[in-house]
Amino acid sequence: MSHTSGVRQAQKQRTRRALLDAALGLLEEQSLSSLGLREVTRAVGVAPTAFYRHFRSTADLGVALVEEALGSLHPMIRTTVSPAEDSDERIARAVELIAGHVAAHPAHVRFIARERHGGVQPVREAIREQLARFAEEVKAELAKDTTSAGWSDADLRMLAGLYVDQMLITASLFLEALDAPEEERRRAAETATRQLRLISVGRTHWLD
Amino acid sequence: MSHTSGVRQAQKQRTRRALLDAALGLLEEQSLSSLGLREVTRAVGVAPTAFYRHFRSTADLGVALVEEALGSLHPMIRTTVSPAEDSDERIARAVELIAGHVAAHPAHVRFIARERHGGVQPVREAIREQLARFAEEVKAELAKDTTSAGWSDADLRMLAGLYVDQMLITASLFLEALDAPEEERRRAAETATRQLRLISVGRTHWLD
DNA sequence: AATTCCGGAGAACAGTTGTTAACTGCATGG
DNA sequence: CCATGCAGTTAACAACTGTTCTCCGGAATT
Numbered sequence: 001m002s003h004t005s006g007v008r009q010a011q012k013q014r015t016r017r018a019l020l021d022a023a024l025g026l027l028e029e030q031s032l033s034s035l036g037l038r039e040v041t042r043a044v045g046v047a048p049t050a051f052y053r054h055f056r057s058t059a060d061l062g063v064a065l066v067e068e069a070l071g072s073l074h075p076m077i078r079t080t081v082s083p084a085e086d087s088d089e090r091i092a093r094a095v096e097l098i099a100g101h102v103a104a105h106p107a108h109v110r111f112i113a114r115e116r117h118g119g120v121q122p123v124r125e126a127i128r129e130q131l132a133r134f135a136e137e138v139k140a141e142l143a144k145d146t147t148s149a150g151w152s153d154a155d156l157r158m159l160a161g162l163y164v165d166q167m168l169i170t171a172s173l174f175l176e177a178l179d180a181p182e183e184e185r186r187r188a189a190e191t192a193t194r195q196l197r198l199i200s201v202g203r204t205h206w207l208d
Numbered sequence: 209m210s211h212t213s214g215v216r217q218a219q220k221q222r223t224r225r226a227l228l229d230a231a232l233g234l235l236e237e238q239s240l241s242s243l244g245l246r247e248v249t250r251a252v253g254v255a256p257t258a259f260y261r262h263f264r265s266t267a268d269l270g271v272a273l274v275e276e277a278l279g280s281l282h283p284m285i286r287t288t289v290s291p292a293e294d295s296d297e298r299i300a301r302a303v304e305l306i307a308g309h310v311a312a313h314p315a316h317v318r319f320i321a322r323e324r325h326g327g328v329q330p331v332r333e334a335i336r337e338q339l340a341r342f343a344e345e346v347k348a349e350l351a352k353d354t355t356s357a358g359w360s361d362a363d364l365r366m367l368a369g370l371y372v373d374q375m376l377i378t379a380s381l382f383l384e385a386l387d388a389p390e391e392e393r394r395r396a397a398e399t400a401t402r403q404l405r406l407i408s409v410g411r412t413h414w415l416d
Numbered sequence: 417a418a419t420t421c422c423g424g425a426g427a428a429c430a431g432t433t434g435t436t437a438a439c440t441g442c443a444t445g446g
Numbered sequence: 447c448c449a450t451g452c453a454g455t456t457a458a459c460a461a462c463t464g465t466t467c468t469c470c471g472g473a474a475t476t
Binding site for chain 2: 158
């Protein structure tokens with residue numbers, strides 16, 4: 001039987017975390033396909049060979065980062081997309097939630113935006129998979145809404161995909177405005193809100 | 209006076225083209241920040257130092273690729289977004305046009321999608337600038353449309369941005385489906401059409 | 417208390433990288 | 447026709463890369 005805790009495993013997890021954090025930091029100014037294994041271990045202060053005790057390659061580390069960045073985000077979906085009395089209020093809440101997430105985890109957001117179409121296939125695949133799960137969850141939530149009565153399955157899928165893509169666009173918009181003066185950040189939120197509102201309008205008149 | 213043609217300058221342009229093409233080819237499986245100067249010259253069959261006769265660095269080459277990939281695309285905007293009798297017909301024409309462009313220049317599209325949020329700042333900047341120009345042109349075209357009567361400047365800007373983003377999303381969707389069976393490509397076109405149609409519906413009911 | 421297990425260190429490997437300098441050959445302009 | 451300009455070459459540089467093998471110390475197991 002393998003103890004889940006213990007001095008040994010705890011220390012291992014600590015260096016693993018250090019590797020992930022160091023990589024995430026280095027990835028703010030480059031992309032994964034140019035991230036060197038030695039570069040990461042040097043930043044942590046550990047021997048290059050120690051890297052192999054945790055990851056097969058930097059691509060492997062990238063996949064782990066994807067799970068970390070997106071895996072813990074699923075619970076957020078339900079509360080965001082779920083129906084509310086006021087449509088505008090739900091939109092405002094969603095925009096605020098995205099803005100807060102970007103401010104709290106900018107490196108994670110940058111990593112996803114960068115590697116979604118990046119040069120490392122397994123990582124692209126992992127992101128695509130997570131986003132597909134997101135879309136499916138959004139679709140399931142949309143199906144509950146009374147607004148979606150009479151919608152075809154393809155229509156629901158289309159709208160869910162649109163929402164997921166819009167979420168990423170909004171996130172990367174906030175990311176660009178992170179270090180900018182507050183006025184620009186306000187304008188970003190304004191734009192995102194307007195766009196979501198237009199989609200919402202299109203939604204309510206879809207079956208005309 | 210410097211002759212624009214001549215055996216000398218012609219040969220220089222030929223190797224320059226060879227460098228750009230080789231780089232574009234190599235960038236199908238990696239990102240710019242990991243693209244080596246020697247890698248490019250080796251692919252062309254030229255000495256590494258010859259690279260410097262054309263570009264200061266690989267980032268510089270990247271900027272040149274951006275101009276090549278997006279610079280020649282501006283004339284397309286007007287004809288695509290310009291008003292038509294039938295809205296659905298315009299949408300279908302736009303989707304077809306994007307699909308055709310992706311099929312004709314897949315490497316260019318992949319490059320833009322990859323480096324838009326990639327690890328090389330000057331290239332990101334160049335892409336951002338070109339896309340901003342696109343958005344402005346789309347906005348100018350939208351302003352002419354009778355559907356946009358009574359729209360505020362911020363509303364027009366929002367919609368133009370939405371269209372530009374949607375164009376990129378659609379392009380990268382087609383890109384993923386390029387080597388896939390025809391049925392998947394058809395579904396991609398279907399989804400893109402539906403999404404544009406929903407935006408169109410939202411547009412016509414915006415001022416309710 | 418003795419033994420196994422295992423995360424990490426150390427050294428060495430062949431190969432790669434960007435950049436420099438000094439060169440060569442040939443089209444160009446006077 | 448001769449002198450200049452300049453795209454491309456050759457050689458060399460220090461620094462870097464991923465990966466292998468061997469080893470060490472201490473926690474975990476018995």
